[in-house]
Structure formats: structure tokens, C-alpha cells
Amino acid sequence: MKENIEYVLKAICDACKKANRNVDDVFLLPVSKTKSVYDMEDVISSGFYTFGENKVQEILQKYEYFKNSKIKFHMIGHLQTNKVKYIIDKVSLIHSLDSISLLDKIQQEAKKRNMIVNSLVEINISREESKYGIFEEDLFDFLSEISKRDNVRVQGLMTVAPYFEDAENTRIYFRKMKLLFDKIAKENYENVEMKILSMGMSNDFKVAIEEGANLIRVGTLIFGKRDYSKI
């Protein structure tokens, strides 16, 4: 695991150099979905304390195990409205805000608990039917809805690019995301800031960094292949 992490850190460094960016501006989020808490402890010993997960049940179990430690979780997968209440106070960032109904639910549950929920708006930049996220052209209306809900804070945008053997093909999507991100950063929506641009996974994070990602979500390259038969 240590070697995997070193490999990823080196690749981040190279991508930053190539793009003339500061390495400290890129946050590496290890994605631990399907992986055991023991695997996570290996990664924690390398100095990582925040993990990406995509299943509510798994977050609850791991949260319980790491209670009383400084471990934090980001929800990166699609979130069903009826499950918001289970994790709303157990994740430090929701990457997958993708509908008005989810926004309403988060607002409602956050208000009940008198808390502020940080999230990113997920964009379906490639417009694939299989993907979650809102379309670019709907983003401005969506942000004005967010600005009416006081218990939700949007910190930026997230996307999952289509998978290509050759990661170079993802570049156009990441570039579009960065343009959108910069455009919104100039606007003044209440409760909306553009600080985090979450894009890039094991196969395409280098391209994502070159195009301006400041949070990358890496699972396989750190933890190895996932075995879905065990869950």
C-alpha cells in the first residue's frame, strides 16, 4: 500500500509540474469503498485521514469503527433521499448533490439538527444516460435554488468522466468543468462558493490535474482492484 501511495504522489507531482501548478493545491482523497478497515489503517499510517465512500451502509459501519479518531468520510456516490438522515452528520462533504429533491431533503434534515451541510454539485458533463449529475445548462437555476436554502453550503463541483482506455480522451470534459467552475466563481450566489473541483480517478487523474482539478478521488491505484463478490 505504501508503494502504491508513493506511486500516486509521484504522479500527482509530475502532473503538477507539467501544468505549472503547486502540488499542495491538489488534495488526494483515497477511495476505500469495498475495502476493509485494516486496509484503511495502512493508508492512515501514511498520513491520510479522509476517505471517499459510496454506500451509506458501508459508511455507517466504518464510521462506527473509526469513532473517536480523526478519520473523516466524504460521500462520493449517488445518495438516495431516504438515506440522507443516516449519514448527514457522519460525512464532512457530499460530492453528489444532483437533484432538487436531494437538496430539499438535505436542507430539511440539516435544519432539524441545526447544522450546515457542505456539498459539491455533481455535473453530468458528458451527458451520458448512465451517469448522475445535473446538466451544465441547468446549473445556474440549481444554484439559485441552493441560495434559498440556508443549511446547505456548496463548496464546488464534482464530475465522473466517461471511461476511456486512453485518458487523453477525458481532457475535453475536464476542461469544460474548469470553465464552468471559473464562470460560477465570478457569480454571487448565496451559500455557494467555488473552492473544490473534484474530478479525476485512478485512470484519468493526471489529465484532471492538468485541467485544474484540486481534489482527485483515487481507489484502485491505492487499494488495488475491488472485489465486489464479498459484499
Ligand SMILES: *Cc1c(COP(=O)(O)O)cnc(C)c1O
Ligand atoms: C469508485 C469511485 C472512484 C475511484 O475509482 P478508481 O477508478 O478505483 O480510482 C472515484 N469516484 C467515484 C465517484 C467512485 O465511485
